[in-house]
Amino acid sequence: MKNISVIGAGTMGNGIAHVFAQHQHQVTLIDVSAAALEKALATISNNLDRMVKKETIQPADKERTLANIHTVTSIEEGVKNADLVVEAATENVGLKLKIFQEIDGFAPAKAILATNTSSISITQIAAVTKRASQVIGMHFMNPVPVMKLVEVIRGFDTSDDTTRIIMELSQSLGKIPVEVNDYPGFVANRILMPMINEAIYTLYEGVAGVTEIDTVMKLGMAHPMGPLQLADFIGLDVCLSILRVLQAGFGQPKYAPCPLLVNMVTAGKLGAKSGEGFYQYSTGSKELIPAPKFAR
Template identity: 55%
Template sequence: MKIEKVMVVGAGQMGSGIAQVCAAAGYQVFLYDLKPEFVERGRNGMNKNLSRQVEKGRLTPEQKQTVMERITPSVTLNDAAKVDLVIEAAVENMEIKTNIFSQLDEMAPQHAILASNTSSLPITEIAAATKRPEKVIGMHFMNPVPVMKLVEIIRGLATADEVYSAIKEMTETLEKVPVEVNDFPGFVSNRVLMPMINEAIYTLYEGVASKEAIDDVMKLGMNHPMGPLTLADFIGLDTCLYIMETLHKGFGDDKYRPCPLLRKYVKAGWLGRKTGRGFYSYE
């Protein structure tokens, strides 16, 4: 099962990062989004990332140009007909994802693998929207994609062994480390990470310590590179809330109940870095 051409659905921060590492590894990439300006914004982000690599001497200007030339902008899902692998990186919403996969199933060639970059949603349920559940798999990249080495590879109930093997090998060509995970809410990364972040928010909510003190304890005492509240702002508080709700619903266990303060901040539109304010101010 040879993968040469890839389509990335969604040109946001995650999608453009995935497109960049695929193009850098030599794959021809279609970068899709709903509007040309969304795709262009993603390409501009890639251009900035690669320019920094040139400035640091890690890439030549010619290598940067080659990477950018491997990426074809797309505003039609019909381009899935030309590829061997589609990686969906749309918003973390089951209805949106199943709708995309249903369309991709009709458009992609029979041999093509359909992967989702979901951070918490069940691959088995996404696969059920297609007539090829054996060719549906999870590829959960970490943010920022060009920097972080881990990719969680999630098997759905029907995912074929040869599909898993092909994606594992492809992930290694991206110079990432693939880790096999079974299909449970939050997989491994977010099942462990998000309750920690949620507990840090509860610690702030209950007045145990200031946000700075909570982050310092985890940085200086547990050797984390950044504190959990800073990390929540980086991820996006709306994303943190959505994943906690997915865990709470998926396991039916109140240990995953989102902190009321997290809900309050999201309702206020304080979503973290992307809005200029979360637990910290970024204006």
Template identity: 60%
Template sequence: MEIKTVMVVGAGQMGSGIAQVHAQAGFHVILHDVNEQAVTKGLVGIEKNLHRQVEKGRLAEEDKTTILSRIEKSIDITNAKKTDLIIEAAVENMEIKAKIFGQLDEHAPSHAILATNTSSLPITEIAAATKRPEQVIGMHFMNPVPVMKLVEIIRGLQTSDAVYEVISAVSETLGKTAVEVNDFPGFVSNRILMPMINEAIYTVYEGVATKEAVDEVMKLGMNHPMGPLTLADFIGLDTCLYIMETLHDGFGDDKYRPCPLLRKYVKAGWLGKKTGRGFYEYN
């Protein structure tokens, strides 16, 4: 099956990044969100990213124009009827995702593959909201999408081999490395990363060390490019909490219990870089 038109549902940071890399790879992209403002904001973000590449001499101005011309704005979910592949990048909430997949299943052509960028939720459960579970798959990109090379491809219980092969090939076309993962809470990336971040938060909560000290230990001692608390702020503390809760619920093991300090920060609205304050303050 040949993929020509890709719809990205959700024009936030992840969705706009996913749209950008597909447009750069030559696909026609439909960038969809619930209102014009959200879609425009996503497109402006893509344009800024490409402009930086032009300024750095990594992209020609005419190529930037060509890439942007491949992106079509959408606030009408029925545009799904024009697609071969749809990648959902909405908020990390099962109820919302199930509703979106039900709508996509109704409007997308019968051959279309429905993928989700979920970072922790079960693909099998998302697929159950459709009448084509064999064509539903996880396609988990890393943030920032244009920079990070990994895509976790997660099969649901009924995902067909043919669909997996198509998504693996698409990932390769994007210049990404695809890694096959089974459908367990948190998959591989967040099952390993989030408990580390959670434990880093516990070390601050218990007074073992300051946030700066924790980050320095992991950067200088473990050669991490950024400390876990800085990374948590970048991801969003609300997202970190949600994933820890998903792991805790999914495995029923208290080693995944979210740190009380993480809950407190989220309740305070200190969600990280996006709100101007998390473990650190941002202008």
């Protein structure tokens, strides 16, 4: 697993590239946007600077890590020498299926194809390839360089050998892999998203305000972050997408997204990445202020 290709230079993709490169893998980071690739490298560099400042790595480690990352805008060029491809594109079924068809056509026959999806069926993704036994889920947590968990999701046809390799590889990155089976939402989001959705319903029905709901869950349940702040951090559009996958996969009304969540995503209030969700976000400020719609 020397050569790693990562598709998608967004928050998850650049974090995954960072971790592999820091552990001396040769990483090819792929995105159709050259600007996105440039931004990703800047983000990785800034994150490494923070690690140097905290003395968790040395300045030379930063330079080695950056030297291990190469960028391209072509999937064909980017995966041609890959031992492992990790797809970290937007959480959209159609897009992921298209990407996997392309990867399957261009990557070496021996390469393992992984997806960082947080909810979409590994079996469905594997079905569009000619190597279903070599397709697996690697669901990293955000922020990738910090969070230890990797959900390793076996599709219906994922082989024992593929699973073993990815479990061992995840451990070599300093992560703690947990093997799970391929059902909607896997484990993390099957449990997390209904909680977030219920918190949004609690706000929607006027039971309590944004800060009150988050405070109860932080102080009462020992959660490091309240569910509404966490939803903003994940991205409200991502939360909505996962809830819809759960609702379609299980056919149960308990997974139906709260109308408030639907309206916020429709209005472009996506959380931290858009500058406003349940809270407002400004560059350089760590103060959480409920968005005007929810301020009391």
